[in-house]
Amino acid sequence: MRMRPRPDSSPLRAALAYGQALVLGVAFFVAIRPLPVATASAQVAELGLTLDTTTAEAAVETARTAPLAHSLLWKITRPDIAHASYLYGTVHIIPVSRFKVPGRLLEALEQTDRIVFEFNMGDEDFSLNAGREMRLEPGTTLPDLYSDEQFGALAARVQEDYGFDLALVGTMKPFYLIPLLGRNLIGEPVTSYERYLFDYANEHGVAIGGLEDVQRQFAVVNAIPLAEQADMLAELIEEPDEAKAMFRNMYDAYDEQDLARIHTFFLESPEMKKYHDLLLVNRNHAWIPAIAKHHEEGRSFIACGAGHFAGEDGLIRLLRDAGFTVVPE
Template structure:
């Protein structure tokens, strides 16, 4: 179960993509204007990587700010216990309610082979989070996290770490997305033994390495996963819109470094364009 929680925590920090146009290839953006006396910074992370080393430009932005704000407060000591309460389906639903008997047998074999756990032990876990357990295997290397790297710097600088939303709010997204659609995505992963997922993950990481936030969005629009296409409003848009006022509030109080999944940066309803719409100047840091 600890492995499950670690996978979920990493995956939650960067899920979902959406379409955009005309934004530079950059992961680091400066936020100014609209009454701000000092600049804040917005940085796009990726939830799992082989190398989470921070560039000199990112380090300088961290040095120039006084607060780190991630999607969720990963310093919260209650995060793990809260997560445990939110990963389970409501109303007594189980995986068996979402798939046929034949599909259940295939899933049981797949889960056992991939993570060494019987599916019965995960019977009432939301299907999305069962899928998330496989993702560290897609890298082919020990998993590193940009969020952890950012937090390390914040701790060294004795700065506070906060979140734009609560872990409860993130987990609630997967009650809004039908469990049946989540199960469909899980079955797709099982049917080709993660072949599609591995190919997609490698492509996504390459785009991220090139800081191509628009390419990432386009790729995910064409993805086979229902959670990131059919339900992109729940995965991204609605959350982005809620974050804008909170970003402004933090930035007004002190220069702040915001670290969110790179998926949230671009798009009509991406954080960059929403901040500009709210009156802020947001420009790439090259």
């Protein structure tokens, strides 16, 4: 299959930004297994997911203009419940040199009965689902998504730049290779807040929960056509400087705890706009009752990507609309 012409504006930023979350969990908890894959169309339809671009432009403008305190940690309370819970914005992969655990974060964790991630990283079925979902359908391999000439050139470049044989992951969907390769462009060892919080929960006997079923996250990836995924992977391999700049800008914004900038940064990608409702809006709205339920059941520490916080359909605004008081810590 020959590649279609690459769009003028790069979709790579969206893939790197969103793909980190899934690949993070996979990298820590999954040994890839040769299991069959459900068809993407059936999965997406079953979960009721849709693609809608109508709110993306308005969301960009809201993120640019709405003031929001520079804070990653927020306390959430509700008048009918005595205890407080916390909302913490993460970045799923971060250089060790930029990783910080402030005292206020530790204080919040000490007041926590459970740590809630985007999906339950302690779920026993997670590795089984991930091993299945990351693979192409039987009969399709990575070289099938490119011309022989292009795949040969990409494989040679990966071998030269990463010391890695691309053919060894020939049954993986291209999307999942993007953050795995992209993290090598950071130029230093990496870690993650999810990894830290997961270990903290296990070491301190804190319960673990999730805001959504991991199957929904995989379905989002399955909604992106393989041809587009293949384009994204090729662009990362052929033009790594854009990914390096993206990481620098994202980590600078995160260091400044600038939630509005982080939100706008993700939305500036044309490809992210295309999947804006699927990746952010629909999920944020679905998370509000989940957050409320966790809060009602006990003191909860909600850890999710900082890109979900700002904007008209961001978690902070939606929680306030749902009757919560949400204040920066």
